[in-house]
Amino acid sequence: MPKPSPAKNPTPRGDRELLKAIVAGERRALEELYLGYHRRLARFLSRLSPRYELIEEVINDTFLVVWQSAERFRDASQVSTWIMGIAYRTALKSLRRQKNHQTAVSLDSSSEQSCEPASEFETRDWLQQGFKALSDEQRLTLELAYGLGYSLEEIAAVTEAPVGTVKARMFHAREKLRQCLPRLGGEAGSENPAGVA
Amino acid sequence: MNRDTEHAEMTELMPWYVNGTLKTAETDRLERHLAVCAVCREDLALERSMAAGLANAPAVEYLPGPALRRLNERLDALGTKSVTTPATPATPATPAAPGVAGPAAPDAAMRPSPSVASPPAPGAPGTALPKVTGLRSGGGRWLLAASFAAVALALAYLVAARYQAAAGPRADYRTVTTSAPSVPATAIRAVFAPNLSVGELERLLDEAGLRIVAGPTEAGVYSLAATTERPVSASLAALRRHESVRFAESTEPLPSSRAGAPSGAPSGDAAPSGASGGAPGAATPPN
Numbered sequence: 001m002p003k004p005s006p007a008k009n010p011t012p013r014g015d016r017e018l019l020k021a022i023v024a025g026e027r028r029a030l031e032e033l034y035l036g037y038h039r040r041l042a043r044f045l046s047r048l049s050p051r052y053e054l055i056e057e058v059i060n061d062t063f064l065v066v067w068q069s070a071e072r073f074r075d076a077s078q079v080s081t082w083i084m085g086i087a088y089r090t091a092l093k094s095l096r097r098q099k100n101h102q103t104a105v106s107l108d109s110s111s112e113q114s115c116e117p118a119s120e121f122e123t124r125d126w127l128q129q130g131f132k133a134l135s136d137e138q139r140l141t142l143e144l145a146y147g148l149g150y151s152l153e154e155i156a157a158v159t160e161a162p163v164g165t166v167k168a169r170m171f172h173a174r175e176k177l178r179q180c181l182p183r184l185g186g187e188a189g190s191e192n193p194a195g196v197a
Numbered sequence: 198m199n200r201d202t203e204h205a206e207m208t209e210l211m212p213w214y215v216n217g218t219l220k221t222a223e224t225d226r227l228e229r230h231l232a233v234c235a236v237c238r239e240d241l242a243l244e245r246s247m248a249a250g251l252a253n254a255p256a257v258e259y260l261p262g263p264a265l266r267r268l269n270e271r272l273d274a275l276g277t278k279s280v281t282t283p284a285t286p287a288t289p290a291t292p293a294a295p296g297v298a299g300p301a302a303p304d305a306a307m308r309p310s311p312s313v314a315s316p317p318a319p320g321a322p323g324t325a326l327p328k329v330t331g332l333r334s335g336g337g338r339w340l341l342a343a344s345f346a347a348v349a350l351a352l353a354y355l356v357a358a359r360y361q362a363a364a365g366p367r368a369d370y371r372t373v374t375t376s377a378p379s380v381p382a383t384a385i386r387a388v389f390a391p392n393l394s395v396g397e398l399e400r401l402l403d404e405a406g407l408r409i410v411a412g413p414t415e416a417g418v419y420s421l422a423a424t425t426e427r428p429v430s431a432s433l434a435a436l437r438r439h440e441s442v443r444f445a446e447s448t449e450p451l452p453s454s455r456a457g458a459p460s461g462a463p464s465g466d467a468a469p470s471g472a473s474g475g476a477p478g479a480a481t482p483p484n
Contacts, residue, residue: 027272031265038261047251052259053411060268067272127250146251151218170212174240177247 015079022070033083034063040148041087047143048091048136058094062087081157084144088158092136130180138173141166203230207237211244258395263408383410383420384429387436388444391417397441405435418444 015036021029038059045055065086073082131139137159144150144158156163210227213219219227231238385407389398402408406427411420423432429447436445 027269031269034265034268035261038259038264042259046257051411052257052409052413055259056264056267060264060271063268064271127246142247142251145212145216146248149216149218151216152213154218167209171208174244174247178243181243 016075019070019073019079022067030063030067033066037083041084043147044084044087044140044143045091047131047139047147048095054094054098058087058091061090061094065090077157078154081150081154084148084150085158085160088140089160091140095136126180127177130177133176133180134173138169138176141169142173145170204234204237207231207234208240211237211241212248215241215244215248257413260395260399260409262399263402382422383448384423385421385433385436386444386446386448387419387421387442388417389419390441390443393441401436401439401441405432407432407436420448 015033018029018033022033041059041062042055045058049055062083066083073079134142141155141159144155150158152163152166155166159166161169207227207230210219210223214224214227231241389401393401402421406423406425407421408424409419410422413419421432423429429449433445433447436442
């Protein structure tokens with residue numbers, strides 16, 4: 001199934017070799033893998049929280065797990081979806097704990113808020129507003145689809161959810177965002193909504 | 198197939214059509230449908246707006262270098278062996294030295310909390326007590342066994358102490374899971390010029406002996422902590438020498454009340470005002 005995949009690691013064989021070296025205890029291999037994934041992980045996680053401490057903590061926790069469970073990676077799957085999957089679960093766990101502890105209340109945190117559509121919102125604004133209305137799983141799913149260009153099956157692998165659940169998340173995310181569209185003349189989305197052709 | 202089902206199916210395909218991962222057969226099907234369905238065209242336009250909004254890069258690029266250093270420190274603290282040549286696999290429960298309690302489970306290992314660095318139980322791995330069989334050759338063998346035991350025990354305690362030492366000052370590694378969440382010791386708050394490149398920022402921070410622990414906030418304020426034993430005033434001065442540093446202030450009142458930035462702290466007042474929420478003064482940036 002030919003598809004453009006600019007966001008994925010262009011040398012998957014490199015990743016597998018690195019994992020083998022990691023199993024053998026080679027720290028340098030872990031570092032190489034880390035540097036290869038850091039940017040996309042930081043980007044992915046920034047959709048959940050603007051807090052650098054949290055992002056770094058999740059990335060580092062993810063790679064601790066990679067270090068400790070590299071031998072459990074099954075050759076049949078992709079290294080990228082395996083690593084993103086670890087990051088996904090680590091991030092959600094971390095956010096749940098944070099909410100329980102109530103240690104930090106951030107307006108950009110992942111608590112869902114209802115959307116207040118306003119006609120003066122510009123494109124970027126209504127999307128920002130809409131994003132706040134989404135659940136963590138929805139945000140991350142959107143980021144996997146549009147930030148990283150993953151297919152439906154790949155996202156299902158990363159989120160360890162059935163394909164149907166992934167589809168539902170995308171659908172509901174769009175519906176929630178639709179409510180945040182600027183109302184033009186009282187009709188939501190009646191005209192070309194965000195100036196997109 | 199009725200209209201609703203058709204719409205439901207078509208709408209499910211849209212995200213993958215937009216991000217280019219949809220299979221050919223389904224692409225054809227969707228495009229044929231779009232040609233005759235205005236409602237779905239509208240849905241697609243909305244889907245594309247979402248994609249466009251998410252496609253842009255985030256505002257801040259995070260530097261991998263310092264984070265990787267901290268990961269390495271955590272791995273060191275866990276006693277994970279690091280080899281350059283392939284050797285036996287490093288399994289999670291492998292202790293680094295005899296007699297030391299290693300991480301019990303991967304999850305526990307992720308949290309370098311003091312519970313990981315527990316000192317070895319007395320008489321661990323049977324090396325602490327001389328074996329009875331050693332008596333066969335007489336006193337000499339017994340003495341040798343005892344001295345080995347003493348060395349092993351001492352080594353074990355030494356390693357345990359290193360664990361404690363490693364786990365101790367690393368309070369800034371406590372995650373929000375630990376019962377007493379502690380905030381990294383922010384020493385300085387700073388704002389940098391927007392055109393400062395990632396590499397330049399990293400060099401700048403390295404020179405000043407600082408690392409980012411939080412931020413940037415919406416106002417662009419970074420919280421920085423010390424990476425060396427250098428006094429805060431020295432790091433602050435190093436920062437301020439750079440033209441790309443728009444603003445920098447210490448979070449604590451400095452010993453000399455001349456903090457550089459206009460400060461409302463009363464001069465000549467020996468007792469610090471104890472403002473942990475940031476230096477008082479006109480130059481306090483919005484946080």
